[in-house]
Amino acid sequence: QVQLVESGGGLVETGGSLRLSCAAAGSTLSNYNIGWFRQAPGKERDFVACIGRSGGSTRYADSVKGRFTISRDNAKNTVYLEMNSLKPEDTAVYYCAADLGRILDIGPYRYDYWGQGTQVTVSS
16 A cells, blocks of 8 residues: 655745655555646545656646646656646645556546645735
């Protein structure tokens, strides 16, 4: 079983950048597809981006395409989410999640293991 820990969240102004990290322990990260999701107060948990085991496949939500980049370093057992041109509507708790399945899926129900989340706040 893998344990996931997110870090890198914080408060940033509109147009700013942050890089989130998702570090894994207890299992080899390369065994999993990894997704990033976010949840704003009073809203459902939404898909942001995901990356396949080798890093060769990625998917993004339309709302973040061109602004966010997901990547992974399996040697460091870490997945990253580089977020640029941040907007107030990006404010949310960001979660990383791991999936053992074969398909790179955007549905949160597909993911088996979750981190505790990291808060991202974008001020206007």
